[in-house]
Amino acid sequence: MNLQTVLAPIVDISQWFFRNVMEPLGNTFSIICIIGAFGGIYLWISMQKRFTAEAKKNGTII
Numbered sequence: 001m002n003l004q005t006v007l008a009p010i011v012d013i014s015q016w017f018f019r020n021v022m023e024p025l026g027n028t029f030s031i032i033c034i035i036g037a038f039g040g041i042y043l044w045i046s047m048q049k050r051f052t053a054e055a056k057k058n059g060t061i062i
Helices: 003-025 028-058
Strands: none
């Protein structure tokens, strides 16, 4: 068993995925990733605001 026998199936699966899934999606996947990133940033900032307010209330803010 050599490295080629391990990597060949990974290459085949990757090529199949990109030809049959990613190409038909076009830019949709990129748009979904960008929207998800903005959603994550919004969630992070809102949680940080809550944590900061709680820390100020408890007097534990640094």
